[in-house]
Amino acid sequence: MLAVNEVFETIQGEGGFTGVPAVFVRLQGCPVGCPWCDTRHTWEQLPQDEVAANEVLTISGDTPKWANYSAQQLVDVLTDGRFTARHLVITGGEPCLFDLTELTAKMSDCGWQCQIETSGCAEVRCDERTYVTVSPKINMKGGLPVLTQALERADEIKHPVSMQKHIDELDQLLEPCTLARKPQICLQPISTQKRATELAIATCIARNWRLSVQTHKYLNID
Numbered sequence: 001m002l003a004v005n006e007v008f009e010t011i012q013g014e015g016g017f018t019g020v021p022a023v024f025v026r027l028q029g030c031p032v033g034c035p036w037c038d039t040r041h042t043w044e045q046l047p048q049d050e051v052a053a054n055e056v057l058t059i060s061g062d063t064p065k066w067a068n069y070s071a072q073q074l075v076d077v078l079t080d081g082r083f084t085a086r087h088l089v090i091t092g093g094e095p096c097l098f099d100l101t102e103l104t105a106k107m108s109d110c111g112w113q114c115q116i117e118t119s120g121c122a123e124v125r126c127d128e129r130t131y132v133t134v135s136p137k138i139n140m141k142g143g144l145p146v147l148t149q150a151l152e153r154a155d156e157i158k159h160p161v162s163m164q165k166h167i168d169e170l171d172q173l174l175e176p177c178t179l180a181r182k183p184q185i186c187l188q189p190i191s192t193q194k195r196a197t198e199l200a201i202a203t204c205i206a207r208n209w210r211l212s213v214q215t216h217k218y219l220n221i222d
């Protein structure tokens, strides 16, 4: 079963699919512990916060409420005609705490492009057609390592940066990896800070990487 915190339709604001209309499925639970996390309400999967499946579809705002869905139940909701987007973003929390193979295979069979956004701290289990974005969370409070399996499955490595140390950490992390899929590497300034943005721009130009800005924060949308 998948613990679903919310399902909503918006525009993908980050990374290689920026600007693409997308349905976001946010899963509940994350042990990573990033200090700047803006979805702390997804960290715990507490029994007292469990609600009926239909209820999470109507809740708006940041709440720790969640509901159990089978992959097929979620496919039924996503494809019943209520959404126009055909791009599915599975996020969290840490979505790779769950095996996403069945969900991503069924949605890909329905003609959707699936994307997973993960910290890299859990094994990525998904259909081969899925676009995987790893935003590696290095040395976070939860003490979890970024897995080589996740980095080598990535189609995109999107790294939050605010200082040179973060770029050095990324270099160290990627150095032992083969990265046969040749993922697009994107730097994303943390919290749209000016200094972080300047550093990210300079590094992207120097290395021919891509800049990812959190356009939804500039646009003030979810």
Ligand code: SF4
Residues within 6 Å of the ligand: 030, 031, 032, 033, 034, 036, 037, 038, 039, 040, 042, 092, 093, 094, 119, 137
């Ligand atoms: S991995 Fe994502 S959800 Fe988990 S703590 Fe970090 S930013 Fe928050």
